[in-house]
Amino acid sequence: MRRILMIALIALFMTACAEAEDVGPVGIAIHGGAGTMDPEDMDEEREAEYHAALEEALEAGHEVLADGGESLDAVQAAIRVLEDEPLFNAGRGSVFTSDGENELDAALMDGRDLNAGAVAGVRKIRNPIDLTRLIMDESPHVLFSGAGAERFAENFEDELEFVDPEFFHTDHRWEQLQEAQREEAEQGGEFRSERNPGSEHALGTVGAVALDAEGNLAAGTSTGGMTNKRFGRIGDVPILGSGTYANNETAALSATGHGEYIMRAVTLHDISSVMMYGEKSLEEAADYVVNEKLVDMGGNAGVIAIDGEGNITMPFNTSGMYRGSIDVDGNVKTAIFAE
Numbered sequence: 001m002r003r004i005l006m007i008a009l010i011a012l013f014m015t016a017c018a019e020a021e022d023v024g025p026v027g028i029a030i031h032g033g034a035g036t037m038d039p040e041d042m043d044e045e046r047e048a049e050y051h052a053a054l055e056e057a058l059e060a061g062h063e064v065l066a067d068g069g070e071s072l073d074a075v076q077a078a079i080r081v082l083e084d085e086p087l088f089n090a091g092r093g094s095v096f097t098s099d100g101e102n103e104l105d106a107a108l109m110d111g112r113d114l115n116a117g118a119v120a121g122v123r124k125i126r127n128p129i130d131l132t133r134l135i136m137d138e139s140p141h142v143l144f145s146g147a148g149a150e151r152f153a154e155n156f157e158d159e160l161e162f163v164d165p166e167f168f169h170t171d172h173r174w175e176q177l178q179e180a181q182r183e184e185a186e187q188g189g190e191f192r193s194e195r196n197p198g199s200e201h202a203l204g205t206v207g208a209v210a211l212d213a214e215g216n217l218a219a220g221t222s223t224g225g226m227t228n229k230r231f232g233r234i235g236d237v238p239i240l241g242s243g244t245y246a247n248n249e250t251a252a253l254s255a256t257g258h259g260e261y262i263m264r265a266v267t268l269h270d271i272s273s274v275m276m277y278g279e280k281s282l283e284e285a286a287d288y289v290v291n292e293k294l295v296d297m298g299g300n301a302g303v304i305a306i307d308g309e310g311n312i313t314m315p316f317n318t319s320g321m322y323r324g325s326i327d328v329d330g331n332v333k334t335a336i337f338a339e
Contacts, residue, residue: 023213025328026065027310030057030078032088033204034256034302037320039337047336050087054324054334057081061208062326071210071218071252072110072133079106079129079220082206086170088322089204091127094168094224096177097233102168103146104224105237108132111217111246118238120145123168125153126161129222134159143238173227180228205237207254209246209306211328217252217308219244226259235259241269250275251282253305256321261299265289271305282306283313290315 032054061078065071083091094102106128107118117135120143125131134156135144144152153160207221221237221244229235236243236259243259245268246252253268261267267289274285286305294301295317302316302323310328314321316338324334 023068024211024215025310026062026211026213027306027312027326027328028058028061028065028074028078028208028210029304029306029312029314029325030054030061030082030206030208030323031254031256031302031304031314032082032206032322034300034316034318034321035204036300036318037337042336050322050336051334053082053085053087054322055332057085057208058324058326058332058334061210065210065212068213070214071212071216072108074210074212075208075218075220075252076108076129076133078208078210079206079222080127082208083127083129083222086172088206089173089224090206090222091224092168093170093173095173095204095227095229097225098177098181098228098230100174100177102165102224103229103232104128104168104222105235106132106220106222107238107240107244108136108220109218109240109244109246109252110136111219111248111252114247116142116240116244118143118240118244119149120234120238121232122146122149122153123165124150124162126163126167129220130160131156132220142240145234146232168224173224176227184228205243205254205256207244207256207304209252209254209304211252211306211308211310215248215308217246217248217306219246219252219254221254221256223256236262236267239263241266241272243268245269245272247272248308251305251307253286253303255301255303257301257316257318258299261294261297262301265294265297265299267294267301268303271303275307282311283315286313287315291317 064074086093109116117132205223250272302321
C-alpha cells in the first residue's frame with residue numbers, strides 16, 4: 001500500500017510539473033499474462049505477491065518517465081523487473097519445453113520510426129529484453145534466434161548478463177511440464193496440450209507499453225512460451241504486429257495469450273489498423289479485436305495498450321490477466337481478475 005501511495009504521489013507531482021512546463025503527459029501499462037484464473041484458487045498471500053510484483057515493475061518504468069526519460073527505456077526497465085520475477089512466464093519464471101529446456105522470446109518496438117529488435121529461443125541471456133534493445137540499436141537486422149542470437153550477444157558482454165541455462169529452472173514450472181505431459185499421455189497423442197487454448201499451460205507472457213513526455217510510444221513483450229512446446233516453436237511475442245507493436249500514429253500494444261491465434265490474427269497490427277483506417281478509438285478497436293474477432297476464432301488473449309494522448313485500455317477474453325497501469329493523471333492500478 002505504501003508503494004502504491006509513493007508511486008501515486010510521484011505521478012501527481014509529474015502531472016503538475018508537466019502542466020507548469022507545458023510538457024506532455026506520461027503513462028505506462030504492464031501485464032504479466034492472461035489465462036484461466038479463479039479467485040478461489042489463489043490465497044491472499046499469493047495474490048499480494050502478484051500485486052507487489054506488478055507495482056514494482058510499474059514503479060521502475062514510471063520512474064524513467066518521471067525523470068524525463070524515453071518510453072523505450074521505461075518499457076525496458078519495467079520488463080526487466082518482470083523477467084526477474086519467477087511468478088511470471090518470462091526470464092527467471094519461464095516454462096519448460098518438451099525437452100525440459102527453457103527457450104525465451106522477446107521484442108521491443110519504437111513508435112517513432114517503427115524500429116524494433118527481437119529474439120527467439122535464447123537460453124543464456126538473463127534479460128532477453130536487454131538483448132532486443134541492442135539488436136534495435138546496433139544491428140541492421142530485426143530478429144535473431146537461438147544460437148545466432150546468443151552469438152550476436154557475445155559482442156556485448158559488458159552490457160548483458162549471461163547465465164547458465166540452469167538459472168531458469170524453477171520447481172513450479174518443472175511441475176507444470178510434468179503435469180502437461182501426463183495430460184498429453186492420457187489424451188493419447190502428442191501436442192494436444194499445446195492445442196488447448198484454455199489450458200493453463202498455453203498462456204503466459206509479460207509486457208509493457210509507455211508514453212513519454214515527448215509524445216513517443218514504445219512497446220515490449222517477453223515470454224518463455226508454452227509449457228511442453230516442441231521443436232524450436234516460436235510464438236507471437238517476437239513477431240511484430242502480433243505480440244508486440246508500437247506506432248506513434250496509433251498506439252503501443254503488447255499481447256498475451258494463445259500465441260498461435262494471436263499470430264494468425266496479426267492481433268496488434270489489426271487493432272492499429274482499425275484505429276487508423278476505421279477511425280475508431282483505442283478502446284473501441286482493442287475491444288473489437290480481442291472480444292469479437294479473436295473470440296470468433298477461438299483464441300484466448302489479452303492486450304495492454306496506450307495511445308498518444310495517454311488513453312490506456314487492457315481488454316482480455318479470459319477470466320483474468322495480471323495487469324497494472326499509471327495513467328496521465330497519476331492514478332495507479334493493479335488487478336488480476338475480471339472486474
